[in-house]
Amino acid sequence: MTAQQITQLNQDFAQATAQEILHYCCEHYGQSIVFSTSLGVEDQMLTHIIASDKMPIEFITLDTGRLFPETYSLMERTREKYTIQINIYFPDAGHVETMVNAKGINLFYESIESRKLCCHIRKIEPLQRALKGKTCWVTGLRGGQSEHRADMQIFDWDDEYGLLKVNPLIKLTEEDVWSFVRSHHVPYNKLHDKNFKSIGCCPCTRAVNEGEDARAGRWWWEDAGHKECGLHER
Numbered sequence: 001m002t003a004q005q006i007t008q009l010n011q012d013f014a015q016a017t018a019q020e021i022l023h024y025c026c027e028h029y030g031q032s033i034v035f036s037t038s039l040g041v042e043d044q045m046l047t048h049i050i051a052s053d054k055m056p057i058e059f060i061t062l063d064t065g066r067l068f069p070e071t072y073s074l075m076e077r078t079r080e081k082y083t084i085q086i087n088i089y090f091p092d093a094g095h096v097e098t099m100v101n102a103k104g105i106n107l108f109y110e111s112i113e114s115r116k117l118c119c120h121i122r123k124i125e126p127l128q129r130a131l132k133g134k135t136c137w138v139t140g141l142r143g144g145q146s147e148h149r150a151d152m153q154i155f156d157w158d159d160e161y162g163l164l165k166v167n168p169l170i171k172l173t174e175e176d177v178w179s180f181v182r183s184h185h186v187p188y189n190k191l192h193d194k195n196f197k198s199i200g201c202c203p204c205t206r207a208v209n210e211g212e213d214a215r216a217g218r219w220w221w222e223d224a225g226h227k228e229c230g231l232h233e234r
């Protein structure tokens with residue numbers, strides 16, 4: 001897809017709802033669409049829309065082995081409520097063993113390199129497998145989550161994976177998402193009620209303070225400029 005076509009799509013769908021954007025993807029990408037959910041509130045909104053309209057989109061999630069118990073509970077509640085299959089991708093056991101035996105179980109606190117190694121093995125490698133052969137990748141990214149995401153578009157070409165990346169909620173506010181989730185009784189992670197805005201792995205996530213951006217609670221010991229795990233690098 002050319003840059004011009006992407007620009008045109010972003011213009012055409014500038015005022016569209018998430019539902020309309022997803023239906024467009026289903027019409028054009030058929031059985032080759034994958035939605036990666038981390039069970040955060042934005043992802044839960046998309047799950048509700050996709051499942052309610054029975055869209056032919058595959059649900060995938062990454063189980064790093066270090067998630068919160070609340071996240072696993074939500075995974076089950078979501079699967080049961082919407083009667084959907086969520087395909088879970090795990091890290092390669094041999095790679096985890098080698099890393100942990102060489103650098104320790106909590107290596108991520110030691111340096112950015114170690115943290116990125118852990119994210120690579122526990123998240124990026126499994127994501128690469130999940131996206132293999134797909135032509136369209138749907139995410140729950142929202143522009144207001146961080147400075148890094150602020151200028152992202154609804155449609156983007158992902159060079160790394162060679163597919164169309166679609167962010168149907170990118171222009172929504174946090175209030176828009178919560179309003180949808182509450183009015184549609186969408187299940188959400190109980191940690192959100194304790195000021196956890198962006199929820200990843202347990203040892204790398206904390207609650208945020210009033211006025212902090214949603215990603216401030218991720219890898220809080222690092223500088224703000226490093227707060228991506230590589231899943232959504234640009």
Ligand code: SF4
Nearest residue numbers: 108118119122201204
């Ligand atoms: S968020 Fe933390 S525990 Fe999870 S994969 Fe990255 S470094 Fe490892």
